[in-house]
Amino acid sequence: MPLIGIYIAVASLFCILAMVADLIHGLRNRKLWFPCKTFTLNAASLTVIAVAMKLPVDLSNPMRGVADQIAKIGSMAFLCTMMANLLPSLATMNSKELLTNIIALDILVITLIVNVCIQIYTDVIGDPADDFTILVKIMALSYVAMLLILLIIHTCSGLTILKSKQIIDLKYQAGHETSLKDLELQQPGRLTAEKLQQHVKNHWIMAGTGSPQFITACSATTSASGVICVVSTILYAYMLVSMIIDDESLLDYKSDYKGSILVILIIQFSGSLVGTIAPLCRCYAALSFKLSIKWIWNHIKVFKVESYWTQKLYDWKRSSIPFSVSSRKIKIFIQNFKVIFLIICIGLQMTVVVACKMIALIPIFFVICGLFCIWCWKWFKTMFSASSIVEGQNPEQQENFNGLRRYVLQLQDDMELSKRTLKSISKSANRLIKKAEKQQPSNLVKLLRESKGFEGVGKHDSLHIPPLFAQDYPDCWSLPLVTLTAIAISLPKIQNNIVDRLLSSVSEGLAYVTLVEESLNANDEYVSIQKAAKVLWLEVEVSNKWVGVNLKNHAPEVNTAGLILQWFKNTVKNMVTEVQVIDIKSANDNSIYQSICANSMYRITESILFSYHTNIDELSQEDLFTELSSMIADILAACLTNLPQVVVTKCHERVIEKRESSVNATVQLLGETTQIINNLQDRELPDLNPAELPFIDKWRDYFNCLSP
Template identity: 65%
Template sequence: MHINVGSKLTEYLKLLNQLEYYGNVPDDSINSLRSYALIVYRSDRQNSFSEPMPWIGIYIAIASLFCSFAMVADLIHGLRNRKLWFPCKYFTLNAASLSIIAVAMKLPMDLSNVMPGDVDQFAKIGSMGFMCTMMANLLPSLATMDSKELFTNIIALVVLVITLVVNVCIQIKTGVVSNTEVEHMLGGDHYSNYLSFYNQSIAIIYVAMILMLLMIHACSSLAIVKSKQILEVKYQAALKDKELPQTGRLTVEKLKKHVSNYWIMAGTGSPQFMTACSATGSASGVVCALSTVLQVIIMLFTVGRTKDYKSDYKWSMMVILIIQFIGSLLGTIAPLCRCFAALSFKLSIKWVWNSMKVFKVEGYWTQKLFDLKQSSIPFFSCSRKFKFLVHNLEVLILGFCIGFQKAVVVACKIIGLIPVFIVICIFNCSCCWKWLKSMLIAFGIVFLKNSEQHETNENFSHYVLQLQDDMELAGITMKRISKSFDRLIKKAEKQQPSNLMKLLKGSTGFEGVEKFDNHHVPPLLLQEPLNCWSLALVTLTTIAISLPNIQKNIVDCLLSGVSEGLVYVKLVEKTLNATDNHVSIQKAAKTLWVEVEVYNKWLGNKLQNFAPQVSTAGEIIQWLSDTAKNMVAEVESTGIGVPIENSKCKTISANSMYRITESILLSYATNIEELSQEELFVQLSVMIADILAACLTNLPQVIAIKCHTSVIEKREASVHAAAQLLGETMQIINILQDCELPFLDPDELAFIDKWRAYLKDPFP
């Protein structure tokens, strides 16, 4: 067997051979020195095994960088949307983030690698501060999960944190978390002894902070479940009192008021907003700030010792230390701002007085545990004595958990008093400044401003959702939430689809809805598929852009208008007619449109690339009709072995082309040969505009529906989408406002076949 002998062992054996050769050294000493060869060999092998460790350090640094980027992304997202409670959008608690966090925490998890250098020690301890920052940033994301996800992710976080804490405690005991370099100790270096004590003390403080944050997460998760139930009850009660009037058409002004009301309910009733404004949210911000202060102190000790890394990780330790320090600094901004923002949201004399009642624990903090305590564990064929024992044990454990939960809440409220006193001081200074300023302003102007502000708050107060009825949001908070809605509407107004509006102006009414598919066309299939808005639009657009004599800029303008329109058409279909029969047709239209718009093809056939004898408008229509008919027959006859979805989409698309082209041929009958391509293009554009106009009359109903969703975690995003849609389509709604709609039920207006039936026979 070949043994890879290292250079150190080779040199050591040569030295022993020389000593033995000269014979001046006793045999006992030679044998004793030979016994150390194994130690030298193991040391040499250990050096070769540790060669990849710097790259593992880079792996840790990259994981830390990902976490830092995610926290900064949430910070930027909150600032851009002026949500000073900084909701978690990118850095959330899930399997992926926990895996990355576990990689970033490898240094404090490492039990065996000695950390003799100052940079090595500071990087290991600094990782725990980075963990505190990440946990504080993750807290609001708990509110985005349902009960099952919340339980699973909290258990995973508990396992990760407990493992981290146990490993750090072991390292404190064994001396890995200290400066234990042998030469310093043997030399009696007092600085080394002091630094060792300092490192161990900081590590113990970080362990306490991490455990406190873990308790905050567990405490918050128990409260979140009950809090959502309370908010949901209040939300449903508000819906009953503030339902949208069903009489008359929805104007833009009615929609704006309707969406703004839901905006207030979704904003104040947001689970993340609720968690950020809670006592645990404030406490986590304070703990995060303290952990970052400790990291700053650690970095001050590192100055001047940037090259003092002597572990197997080598130079990568400095990279890890810098990245995690910067990540902690940037990551602290959101929890700290969240802490002070939560106070400003509720700042009032009543709230300040209530905040002083730190020993008052609201019912929603412990209600979940009380429910578990009152429930009974199911037993199967067990003795009465065993049931009695288990029940008493359950009551005892849950009683302890309730007491512990209350203690954590009280501790969080006490910690939360730190920013309370700071905000009160700032508030008093602000009041003094306003008083001085008011002395320079006429009394009438001040009175007018106060009256307007009171009126604004009065309008929105009915839609505010709060866990406690005796807690009121500050007037400035209501103003801020209302302004955020106005800003979004104004921003969305700048994104209105200009090409679509140009296309809609060419509409002459709703005649195109009836004309595009003539009922006299003989069916190709035994069971004709239903019509849908998007497939009719895609097919008509395909025919229009297949005409080769039309100028490119005109074709591009039509394509852009239809492309913009299909975005809203698909939204109407998804919201109002997502039945099984319609979904398959809508899917075929979606697939076909990608082929038409991107590749300028229709079911594999290159558009404007017809047979040589095809040149006039009539010949093009006839060629498309014949090609579609042949495709349907081919799929029907040789469909064996072809994927069902593919053949179904192809059949639906080809059948639509056949019916529409045959309808065009029937409508022009004998004078089809005299029809020019330009005239046909105009007729097709008008039909497209008519169908778009008919479909988009459903937009107000879509906006109203999108305001409400039964899932509380998605409610804020849904209202945001409704407001965005309203801003983008305000002019479209106004354009279609004066159009006379068919006498159909509101639910029937979403179906093109209902329109066609009415337009064909308005008075059956």
């Protein structure tokens, strides 16, 4: 039994660590409403919680010691804390996951409540002859009530979340269209980094204020659960202090769990204290994000229950029964019973919402005091700061915030996000962009500066080269880059540091090239080529090999640029005789990989040999390396002119649960590539349709047609 006690303590510790991870994540990202990232409601967390709740559901083991009794009741307080922490995670689930997890949580909590009630009735918890244990029995009943309220709150929140997502999603789509129109009006031509920043920031505001967890964390139910969590922790601390005052009670454990009871008690009490931070901060955030006289007045009108709280139940009420019944009388009975049952549920839902709004009024006074102290501190700093600028006096900044306010997503149209919160969300985007700008790919930027145009896109693959196979392969951006780099690596007279610098530049560039390909030309016919390029690059970068051929292992007589190119050409021809070309849309086996790579190498080497023809013997390795580097730089530059379109595409995410992380990644991308976008801004693009710019074969054909 002591080992089982340690098992319970370890399970409790896992829950605490997950809650701490969410605290750290919220603090690092300055999200003081602490979204659930690690500690979420799922099968794994419910299993661990069930293990941690072993003491309250234990009917067979008499626990007459004071420490035993408090540990058993303290587990219920710990569960109250965990449930309050888990509430926002409901917003990350779809309807099926929500239903499954809510039912599982209901079963767990109801089982615990029933077992505790049995123990109270049979005096396993509490002893009528002992005043202290009578207090324990009262505490147990209090925790039963709090757990039941929290369970109802979770169920009611689950009914609201799905409708809330639909409302927010419709408003997001409208905001996205508005942002696109603004982008076209502000910059009808090519997109600048400044305009992209504004476009991304608009989506950052929508993703932040329209985050399902943010909306749930700011709701009345979350505020009420936070208040209950604080009350449960205070009661737990009171019991523990009462035990500590009586020194003998501290070691009064009489159950079979023996000393492990103290370990459980210490860990779960620590978890209750730590776990109270997030619900308390969410309670503060829910008020401070919207706090105003108007908001307080609307909130005090507690009998006003917004439609989204009950809309799902009304939809079910109006729908028909989801199964067929042969008897008309039975069908009428079931339909009427369903309507009556749902009317009761609607009334209960409205009662819960009103009660939660009432409970949420409790911390308003403390929040107002806290905000007043913050305001006084800022005023004090302003008075003694010579360079301070009074907020609101900058017309440009004021106009910017008014523009951003159009993209704030709220469930209620009559509510308004506070200026302080909007400013904080906007600043978080600026901070991330500034941080990302410090991580710009320096080697890639230097390589792109060596490129003056895009002519290398046409040089690498001439239209005069006959196809190697009867069925020619389409081309993508990444494959010729890898092939050209493989040839450059094979030149023995080039210094290693120069080759390494080129490798680093191409490696940095391919990360963004892949984004262009995945975002703008992920057609089925290109997917196999892109996969082959990824596999080939791993081989080239790590092993200095091309399709198994060692790039550094030439014959001694192969020592000029022309002979090295001819060596690659002969290697490809020898490979072709062994490869049976099949449809690239079928399985991506080794023969397809070899034929794709061979086709690319053949066309590139033949194009270079053709462009120099009679002067090939005069071409030195240094000149060839310079020519290869120039073509690589030109291809990278041409591909990366599509980065603005990638940014616009990637910041729009249709799935609401993934929207915030998608915009976060886009902001990071924009910060990293701002210098690249600015450097390529002034280059004249080929006369192509904008829809053709993401495809290298369109660029190649354009420049080849210009050549004589």
